[in-house]
């Protein structure tokens with residue numbers, strides 16, 4: 001069994017440059033571990049290449065040579081009980097592989113400029129929704145332990161999918177995300193439409209939602225219905241209802257369905273991802289707009305992570321409420337859906353609240 005005392009083994013695996021993932025499903029105490037000790041993870045250039053494949057996948061928002069889809073093909077299913085540190089294990093593993101993401105010195109000014117740019121197509125009715133996000137890089141203390149932080153996140157966020165993934169190409173990613181992209185097995189599959197955000201009220205789920213949040217979530221739900229429909233899938237739908245994500249609440253609809261061919265999960269992912277919960281509508285224009293105007297590289301934030309197995313069980317989640325850990329810093333990411341009616345201060349505060357999911361466990 002993996003317990004929080006194993007944190008130093010996890011930290012050593014990172015220093016040794018091993019490709020591995022640890023994750024915990026919402027409402028479940030078991031921590032899963034998979035590691036590829038031989039060879040290197042597969043690099044894929046499209047979602048459809050995931051058809052028929054299994055392994056732990058980490059996929060970016062925008063696939064590129066710098067950020068391909070990375071598929072860990074594990075040959076080791078148990079966390080080593082102990083591990084021998086050698087003098088070669090050192091921090092260089094961080095430095096060579098990935099430069100840190102530099103956030104803007106005056107972040108609020110950059111966000112404000114982006115907000116106004118994003119509002120143009122929304123106010124003109126060219127876009128119905130656009131998700132604007134940002135990154136914040138902070139110095140990290142010398143004693144920072146990714147392993148310890150992972151176990152803290154597991155304890156604190158019982159309703160979220162908590163993961164830690166390291167590969168030499170992606171670097172260290174960790175998060176506690178509430179959003180399923182695709183989960184299930186056999187003839188029982190599930191996705192969700194998750195959008196709209198407010199803080200918990202005295203630690204409890206709020207049940208009243210304003211028009212903007214409803215509309216934001218309805219756009220995602222309609223999109224999912226339509227995309228599933230193109231495969232002839234008519235899902236059973238539940239919601240929207242208020243769902244908890246750390247100290248925040250979202251509106252959520254569940255979609256349950258069977259698949260015509262479980263070997264074609266990549267085709268379905270290609271249809272769903274990126275949903276308007278992280279991109280926008282109409283989808284393709286929103287995607288291009290974000291790439292051109294957001295002003296930074298989302299990297300693996302708002303991509304997806306998780307275990308994929310067409311003949312076993314699949315648990316893929318959208319990579320939200322996450323951070324990328326570097327040698328001396330860590331970068332937090334968060335975004336929010338903008339509609340024509342969005343207000344700058346509210347949206348900025350929402351990104352702060354979302355970043356607090358990871359920030360709170362570092363304090």
Ligand SMILES: C=C(O[C@H]1C=CC=C(C(=O)O)[C@@H]1O)C(=O)O
Nearest residue numbers: 195196197277320334335336337
């Ligand atoms: C884009 C993020 O959240 C999405 C998921 C739930 C609610 C959202 C919202 O209210 O804007 C976002 O669509 C993020 O956490 O960075």
